[in-house]
Amino acid sequence: MRGNLAETAHAVLTAAHAPGAGAPPPYARLDGSTGVVADICVRGDLGFVLLLHRRKDGKLAEELFHCGRTATGARGAAEHLSGGLLGVEATSPRDVEAALAGRPVALWGESETLLFTGRPGGDEGYQLLRFRTLLVCEDVGHLDVRDVSAQAVSAPARLRKPLVSQVALLAVLPEERVTVRAVARGGAGARFLGEPFELTGTAAVSGGPWA
Numbered sequence: 306m307r308g309n310l311a312e313t314a315h316a317v318l319t320a321a322h323a324p325g326a327g328a329p330p331p332y333a334r335l336d337g338s339t340g341v342v343a344d345i346c347v348r349g350d351l352g353f354v355l356l357l358h359r360r361k362d363g364k365l366a367e368e369l370f371h372c373g374r375t376a377t378g379a380r381g382a383a384e385h386l387s388g389g390l391l392g393v394e395a396t397s398p399r400d401v402e403a404a405l406a407g408r409p410v411a412l413w414g415e416s417e418t419l420l421f422t423g424r425p426g427g428d429e430g431y432q433l434l435r436f437r438t439l440l441v442c443e444d445v446g447h448l449d450v451r452d453v454s455a456q457a458v459s460a461p462a463r464l465r466k467p468l469v470s471q472v473a474l475l476a477v478l479p480e481e482r483v484t485v486r487a488v489a490r491g492g493a494g495a496r497f498l499g500e501p502f503e504l505t506g507t508a509a510v511s512g513g514p515w516a
Contacts, residue, residue: 310340310356314370314383317342318352340368343395344438344474350374351422354383355438355474357395365391369436369474371420387416387436398443401471405442409487409498413472414438417507422478432479433507439473439485445498446490448473453503454482481506 340356368388372380394400448466486501
């Protein structure tokens with residue numbers, strides 16, 4: 306099963322920025338043999354995929370995979386970073402809305418992993434990345450992510466993060482500080498839902514701006 310999910314993660318990241326590539330397919334039937342993409346997060350050469358799958362006991366679980374780039378620029382084999390059972394049936398809009406309790410977005414999970422980034426400030430190129438998962442209501446069209454780190458104040462980077470599902474994945478580098486805000490689906494202009502909230506990376510020398 307882990308091998309099948311790793312192959313799925315690699316295929317998704319390989320295709321993510323291919324010419325003409327669209328968004329990954331939304332949730333499909335989870336029958337225990339395949340995983341579906343909850344979200345993708347790409348930070349330069351670092352690519353991450355959060356997959357959901359149904360275990361043999363019927364419970365829903367998540368698995369986080371990482372694919373770096375080889376010397377040729379191609380994505381390497383997918384590496385499993387973390388995983389576990391979910392406390393919310395994330396494929397059910399009704400269950401997600403109940404967990405959100407009226408909020409447009411809620412912080413859901415957090416993990417940290419030491420990875421080779423090759424960026425300045427790491428221990429021989431390794432840095433501790435922090436991953437945050439969020440639950441998002443159906444009314445949200447995308448997330449507005451802004452880098453408000455000290456080193457980015459003069460030219461803050463801004464990311465329009467599209468949503469694949471009602472679960473969003475963000476990878477935050479050491480000493481990064483970003484604000485996240487939900488943007489309503491549809492309409493001519495951006496209509497924010499709820500208040501912005503802040504995510505921070507681990508306390509170490511930062512390796513560069515949000516990308």
